[in-house]
Amino acid sequence: MQHGNRKFLLGNEAIAYGILEAGVSLVSGYPGTPSSEIIPFIVQHVERYERPPHVEWSVNEKVALEVAAGASYCDVRTAVVMKHVGLNVAADPLMTLAYTGVKGGLVLVVADDPGCFSSQNEQDSRRYAQFAKIPCLDPSTPQEAYDFTKYAFALSELFEIPVMLRPTTRVSHARASVTLSGNYSDQRSPHFKKDPEQWVMVPAHARKRHTELNRIQPLLRAELSSLNNLTLKKSRFGVVTAGVAAKYVEEALKKLRLEPSVLRVAAYPANNDQIATLVSNSRQLLIVEELEPVIEEQVNALAGTVEVYGKLTGHVQREGELTVDTVLHSIGQVVGRLAAADVPAVLIAAEHTLPPRPPVLCVGCPHRATFYALKKVFTKAAIYVGDIGCYTLGVSQGTIDTTLCMGASISMGSGFSAACDKEIVSVIGDSTFIHTGVPGLINAVYNGARLTLVIMDNGTTAMTGHQPHPCTGVNAMGACTMPTPMEDLIKAIGVQGLYVVDPCNLFETEDALTKAKNGDGVQVVIARRPCIISAKKAGTLVKAKKRVTAVCQDYFASCKLCSTLFCPAIIYSETSASIAEDCVGCGVCEQICEFDAIETA
Amino acid sequence: MVKKTKFDCIIVGVGGQGSIFASRVLGEAAVREGYDVISAETHGMAQRGGTVEVHVRLGSSFGPLIPLRSADALVGMEPAEGLRFARYLSPKGTAIINTNVVPATSSDYPPVANLVKALKDTCERVIAYDATRLALDAGHLQTLNVVLLGTLSRMLPLSTLEEVVAEHVPKKALDANIRAFKLGQRVFDA
Numbered sequence: 031m032q033h034g035n036r037k038f039l040l041g042n043e044a045i046a047y048g049i050l051e052a053g054v055s056l057v058s059g060y061p062g063t064p065s066s067e068i069i070p071f072i073v074q075h076v077e078r079y080e081r082p083p084h085v086e087w088s089v090n091e092k093v094a095l096e097v098a099a100g101a102s103y104c105d106v107r108t109a110v111v112m113k114h115v116g117l118n119v120a121a122d123p124l125m126t127l128a129y130t131g132v133k134g135g136l137v138l139v140v141a142d143d144p145g146c147f148s149s150q151n152e153q154d155s156r157r158y159a160q161f162a163k164i165p166c167l168d169p170s171t172p173q174e175a176y177d178f179t180k181y182a183f184a185l186s187e188l189f190e191i192p193v194m195l196r197p198t199t200r201v202s203h204a205r206a207s208v209t210l211s212g213n214y215s216d217q218r219s220p221h222f223k224k225d226p227e228q229w230v231m232v233p234a235h236a237r238k239r240h241t242e243l244n245r246i247q248p249l250l251r252a253e254l255s256s257l258n259n260l261t262l263k264k265s266r267f268g269v270v271t272a273g274v275a276a277k278y279v280e281e282a283l284k285k286l287r288l289e290p291s292v293l294r295v296a297a298y299p300a301n302n303d304q305i306a307t308l309v310s311n312s313r314q315l316l317i318v319e320e321l322e323p324v325i326e327e328q329v330n331a332l333a334g335t336v337e338v339y340g341k342l343t344g345h346v347q348r349e350g351e352l353t354v355d356t357v358l359h360s361i362g363q364v365v366g367r368l369a370a371a372d373v374p375a376v377l378i379a380a381e382h383t384l385p386p387r388p389p390v391l392c393v394g395c396p397h398r399a400t401f402y403a404l405k406k407v408f409t410k411a412a413i414y415v416g417d418i419g420c421y422t423l424g425v426s427q428g429t430i431d432t433t434l435c436m437g438a439s440i441s442m443g444s445g446f447s448a449a450c451d452k453e454i455v456s457v458i459g460d461s462t463f464i465h466t467g468v469p470g471l472i473n474a475v476y477n478g479a480r481l482t483l484v485i486m487d488n489g490t491t492a493m494t495g496h497q498p499h500p501c502t503g504v505n506a507m508g509a510c511t512m513p514t515p516m517e518d519l520i521k522a523i524g525v526q527g528l529y530v531v532d533p534c535n536l537f538e539t540e541d542a543l544t545k546a547k548n549g550d551g552v553q554v555v556i557a558r559r560p561c562i563i564s565a566k567k568a569g570t571l572v573k574a575k576k577r578v579t580a581v582c583q584d585y586f587a588s589c590k591l592c593s594t595l596f597c598p599a600i601i602y603s604e605t606s607a608s609i610a611e612d613c614v615g616c617g618v619c620e621q622i623c624e625f626d627a628i629e630t631a
Numbered sequence: 632m633v634k635k636t637k638f639d640c641i642i643v644g645v646g647g648q649g650s651i652f653a654s655r656v657l658g659e660a661a662v663r664e665g666y667d668v669i670s671a672e673t674h675g676m677a678q679r680g681g682t683v684e685v686h687v688r689l690g691s692s693f694g695p696l697i698p699l700r701s702a703d704a705l706v707g708m709e710p711a712e713g714l715r716f717a718r719y720l721s722p723k724g725t726a727i728i729n730t731n732v733v734p735a736t737s738s739d740y741p742p743v744a745n746l747v748k749a750l751k752d753t754c755e756r757v758i759a760y761d762a763t764r765l766a767l768d769a770g771h772l773q774t775l776n777v778v779l780l781g782t783l784s785r786m787l788p789l790s791t792l793e794e795v796v797a798e799h800v801p802k803k804a805l806d807a808n809i810r811a812f813k814l815g816q817r818v819f820d821a
Contacts, residue, residue, distance in 0.1 A: 038661075207669070389680075
């Protein structure tokens with residue numbers, strides 16, 4: 031054990047070390063939980079390098095993958111980082127990049143989120159790897175995430191194909207002892223060899239490249255089999271598992287003192303020979319994998335008369351994340367034993383008395399003020415088409431009616447406006463607007479939509495940990511850049527009205543929203559104020575804590591207007607409201623109180 | 632040689648109370664002393680005010696999540712959060728619970744005595760005390776996590792916890808944190 035190189039690392043930090051040690055020349059990506067920390071960790075450690083790689087937050091995942099593809103065609107190593115739903119955005123370049131192949135190792139890190147801890151769905155990126163016919167590595171621990179990352183670059187170069195590394199939340203956000211090799215590869219020298227038959231995907235070339243992609247599939251399966259682990263035992267019961275679930279299986283089997291044969295799949299496409307060996311040794315097989323039954327389907331095709339249990343037979347939980355307890359339950363069902371731990375009834379009863387703590391907008395969050403003004407001007411009658419970001423929490427204020435995917439607020443708003451006569455309000459954040467909102471806005475203007483777009487511009491990508499974006503004038507490395515001028519961009523698109531307001535000035539905001547409501551076509555209101563967390567970190571927040579005066583008690587029973595703000599700093603008793611210590615003095619409650627019962631403390 | 636002693640611990644609280652910091656100190660010390668260690672951080676969507684749940688597994692080569700009814704210790708920075716995750720605690724385990732409440736917005740909070748009682752029905756040992764007051768005694772509210780870590784340290788096979796705390800807190804808060812750690816230790820010894 032090399033003590034000096036053994037560190038306590040977040041899975042994402044282990045991946046970052048793997049990327050850096052591989053000698054990458056370029057890293058790109060777009061933030062998304064649970065992948066967001068990888069690029070900041072790379073930036074944090076990058077200064078140790080004589081020739082630091084180019085690291086960027088790209089505008090979106092499609093752009094990120096294309097940036098990386100360009101660099102990889104020049105024979106240098108690249109990594110692209112995103113969350114599972116980001117890969118939907120990058121799917122277009124991915125599918126054809128598999129045909130052209132790559133030169134310098136290209137590793138696509140895609141973090142999946144079983145259980146939707148911070149996502150709008152729980153799709154399985156292994157399906158994309160299968161779809162694109164590229165290899166996918168599936169680590170079960172931060173140590174493996176590091177080891178697999180380094181291997182992925184070599185694999186990518188060996189087969190000249192993009193390689194997916196697919197951590198899940200419990201790998202990316204696990205923190206564990208990780209042994210780093212400390213061996214850094216040199217960066218490769220850039221060289222682009224013109225070769226239209228490989229790089230120009232006109233139909234004649236694409237057909238040939240497709241043949242080539244299919245030709246290497248069995249070779250990939252053979253190469254990847256060494257990452258998998260097949261342990262054959264006398265038992266006629268076998269388990270096939272993958273990812274972090276493999277660890278749950280290990281623990282569950284130990285608890286139950288069972289020793290079945292186990293095939294742990296670590297790389298896809300999974301190896302048919304290994305599966306066939308296990309099948310021939312077994313009478314019953316249980317397939318334990320998170321998300322989709324990817325391995326299960328492959329095993330079913332090879333199983334013959336062997337009984338196969340898994341998600342498709344209802345023996346493994348179909349949705350959500352697995353745990354040791356769900357795995358105990360699955361194994362127990364197959365071997366006919368009661369295996370899962372019981373939570374005592376008294377404890378379950380006590381849990382029901384606990385107050386929930388749902389996520390709320392921060393104290394002083396400017397979005398709260400925007401939502402209040404929106405509801406006042408547009409009322410409940412309007413349709414509020416939402417997007418992806420902190421502002422999704424506006425659902426509790428009744429000002430988010432839909433959330434689908436990045437950028438959908440504007441394009442869906444166009445659809446709503448064509449389909450019905452209601453007032454349409456599209457709500458989007460600044461980073462999301464730049465990500466995929468811009469084409470929707472061009473489309474809305476071009477096709478004559480009738481909507482008010484509210485861009486909640488807090489100057490950062492807040493939800494995922496405050497990453498910069500083109501309008502902030504700062505890049506991933508922290509260097510100053512020319513900020514994308516948001517107003518000029520919107521004006522150039524040809525919207526009929528554009529207003530810029532400070533959302534915490536309710537009078538100004540309501541006035542602009544009213545004008546937008548009465549205006550024609552596409553109207554845009556930019557509600558601009560820094561995210562309260564950014565302001566606190568930057569030290570630019572001037573606190574002016576508020577307090578509630580005695581006047582409140584006189585009207586309290588029939589008023590409570592301030593409760594419609596859903597501000598966690600306003601505390602209610604039987605007779606009065608009061609303001610907690612964490613108030614930052616945004617002053618919105620003071621502006622809405624009809625009895626002047628709130629003042630600066 | 633990687634050491635073999637196993638210890639599973641759940642650290643929970645409300646955002647901003649320092650549950651994640653406490654778990655990192657534990658992990659750093661464990662790595663320093665030659666243990667395998669793995670932890671899982673779950674902190675949902677809220678930057679502040681939401682529930683934070685960390686599983687820390689000392690001497691474990693398994694996954695980061697602790698199975699139900701099997702943790703050796705539960706550290707609750709807040710009583711309701713402590714009880715919320717008590718299902719992970721072994722019937723033979725110890726609950727270390729701060730009795731000082733962080734109110735939940737727009738919802739009734741059950742009496743703390745009921746929460747402590749429910750914990751006592753669940754596990755062998757409950758150490759419930761006002762750790763917030765001890766943190767203030769130590770010099771700063773933000774040393775709450777270090778007070779509780781001090782109490783937990785008496786159950787752990789680790790000797791470098793205090794040293795790791797000292798290395799990871801801001802210099803100006805060093806004395807308060809060391810005081811907090813020792814106050815927490817004294818609670819266990821009492």
